[in-house]
Amino acid sequence: MKYLVTDDSKMARKMLIKSLKELITNDIEIIEATNGQEAVELYKLHQPHICFMDLTMPVMDGFDAVKTICLYDNKAKVIVVSADIQDGSKQKARENGAIGFIKKPINAENLSTMLTQLELS
Numbered sequence: 001m002k003y004l005v006t007d008d009s010k011m012a013r014k015m016l017i018k019s020l021k022e023l024i025t026n027d028i029e030i031i032e033a034t035n036g037q038e039a040v041e042l043y044k045l046h047q048p049h050i051c052f053m054d055l056t057m058p059v060m061d062g063f064d065a066v067k068t069i070c071l072y073d074n075k076a077k078v079i080v081v082s083a084d085i086q087d088g089s090k091q092k093a094r095e096n097g098a099i100g101f102i103k104k105p106i107n108a109e110n111l112s113t114m115l116t117q118l119e120l121s
């Protein structure tokens, strides 16, 4: 499985990758993007199975990146990972095509709950 991890914070990417590796023991390939623009480019290049997306990022934010990716691939599986848990933000992310939302900080437990809920684990 290929995962695209998008966050402008290196620490946040690290935590997500650590959680993924704790949960998934099979062969996994992880691609990292540091903003929405990079995520869109890397999505098209690698066609990852699951994409994790921060919201607040420079160049292109997560809302626009989710929208662009989901317009490009209507089967894209994008999960937003953000500290911004306002209902409006969750709703906007969902309208743009995100299939799930995880509140930061991420850990193996909340990641596992989400993947199980989405039947992606």
Ligand SMILES: [Mg+2]
Pocket: 007, 008, 009, 054, 055, 056, 057
């Ligand atoms: Mg950020």
